[in-house]
Amino acid sequence: MPPQDDAGTLAGDVPPDNPGLDATSLFGGGKPVILQVIPTLVTGGAERGCIDMAAAIQRAGGTAIVVSAGGPMARELDRYGAKHIQLPVQSKNPLTMRRNAGRLADLIRQHGVDLIHARSRAPAWSAYWASKRTGIPFVTTFHAPYNFKGRVKKWYNSVMAKADRIIAVSGFVYDHVATEYGVGADRLRLIHRGVDVDIMSPDKVTQARMAQLIQQWRLPEDQRIVLLPGRLTRWKGQGVLIDAIAKLGRSDVRAVLVGDDQGRDHYRQELEDHIRRLNLGGQVTIAGHCNDMAAAYMLSDVVVNASVEPEAFGRVIAEAQSMGRPVIVSNLGAVKETVINGETGLVVPPGDPDALAGAIRAALDLDPLQRQAVGLDGMRHVRTNFTKAGMCAATLAVYAELLG
Numbered sequence: 001m002p003p004q005d006d007a008g009t010l011a012g013d014v015p016p017d018n019p020g021l022d023a024t025s026l027f028g029g030g031k032p033v034i035l036q037v038i039p040t041l042v043t044g045g046a047e048r049g050c051i052d053m054a055a056a057i058q059r060a061g062g063t064a065i066v067v068s069a070g071g072p073m074a075r076e077l078d079r080y081g082a083k084h085i086q087l088p089v090q091s092k093n094p095l096t097m098r099r100n101a102g103r104l105a106d107l108i109r110q111h112g113v114d115l116i117h118a119r120s121r122a123p124a125w126s127a128y129w130a131s132k133r134t135g136i137p138f139v140t141t142f143h144a145p146y147n148f149k150g151r152v153k154k155w156y157n158s159v160m161a162k163a164d165r166i167i168a169v170s171g172f173v174y175d176h177v178a179t180e181y182g183v184g185a186d187r188l189r190l191i192h193r194g195v196d197v198d199i200m201s202p203d204k205v206t207q208a209r210m211a212q213l214i215q216q217w218r219l220p221e222d223q224r225i226v227l228l229p230g231r232l233t234r235w236k237g238q239g240v241l242i243d244a245i246a247k248l249g250r251s252d253v254r255a256v257l258v259g260d261d262q263g264r265d266h267y268r269q270e271l272e273d274h275i276r277r278l279n280l281g282g283q284v285t286i287a288g289h290c291n292d293m294a295a296a297y298m299l300s301d302v303v304v305n306a307s308v309e310p311e312a313f314g315r316v317i318a319e320a321q322s323m324g325r326p327v328i329v330s331n332l333g334a335v336k337e338t339v340i341n342g343e344t345g346l347v348v349p350p351g352d353p354d355a356l357a358g359a360i361r362a363a364l365d366l367d368p369l370q371r372q373a374v375g376l377d378g379m380r381h382v383r384t385n386f387t388k389a390g391m392c393a394a395t396l397a398v399y400a401e402l403l404g
């Protein structure tokens with residue numbers, strides 16, 4: 001992992017979002033056309049980063065084009081003046097991937113594209129072939145340390161390391177790419193994911209927005225809220241939190257699991273059955289998808305990430321700290337970068353309900369001054385290291401490196 005600046009954790013006034021480099025000067029007055037390729041625009045951190053970069057490209061005076069198989073987030077591109085083109089780039093069928101390469105090459109010529117940026121493996125192969133045909137620079141973003149158990153899967157993953165510049169979303173991912181794929185610092189860049197601190201800011205959330213969620217989730221006023229945001233999938237550790245709530249043994253605490261099951265009906269039913277077996281019907285709520293996460297964070301007394309597999313970055317925990325909330329995280333993945341243990345939150349062993357229950361108890365027992373200090377430290381940590389503006393400026397700088 002490349003050396004990082006000291007974030008600092010002094011309590012006090014929280015610094016504003018640092019916009020970083022002056023994006024309008026990066027291209028020397030030029031107006032590059034940047035094509036991003038991503039499987040779909042349904043939901044997720046990679047998708048959010050793609051939309052954010054499209055907006056940043058447009059603001060910098062360039063032209064942003066996004067190719068995907070579609071999704072509700074595509075409508076956001078219209079707001080920024082970016083163009084969306086729908087192609088089946090989510091497909092892993094080799095023939096479709098080859099056809100997509102030809103389609104992308106045609107789009108590159110048609111729109112005068114200067115650089116292509118891929119954010120997932122299947123479309124990265126198509127983008128790689130298209131870049132070779134047209135002679136334009138190729139960029140990839142490793143949004144995760146893609147697993148592999150054999151040479152074939154590693155070869156499939158390796159397309160992400162074939163680019164002229166490879167972006168890693170955390171030091172954890174950076175080390176993985178450098179070690180497993182032999183990518184050196186000449187091509188590898190660390191750019192953390194960014195939080196929109198204009199949205200994820202305590203002073204932007206009204207009481208009315210919070211009241212709406214309280215009513216929607218039927219939350220009693222006399223319970224402390226432990227929030228676990230994340231799609232309903234086993235590795236996110238919802239079951240670990242349920243066990244921790246049972247071990248905590250406090251009727252004044254309610255866990256709220258926020259996230260879409262994305263069709264995992266069996267797992268949702270498994271969680272509901274587990275809640276019933278432990279007689280926690282009045283202490284655990286499966287809330288489903290939430291359209292106002294800023295208000296959800298403000299409702300919470302502590303935000304938990306109980307993942308049992310490494311997080312490539314952990315955007316939820318960065319957002320929670322931006323909202324001034326104490327956080328508890330599993331000691332996996334990029335945790336050492338996103339959380340300052342004992343200052344902005346607590347780090348616990350993964351899959352350990354006893355340790356998680358103890359950390360929840362400690363977080364809930366903070367006195368008001370301690371909570372304020374933790375909140376300010378968390379907000380400072382995020383605004384120093386993990387802002388959307390900083391992420392966009394650093395990515396534009398990578399584009400500028402290649403476009404000269």
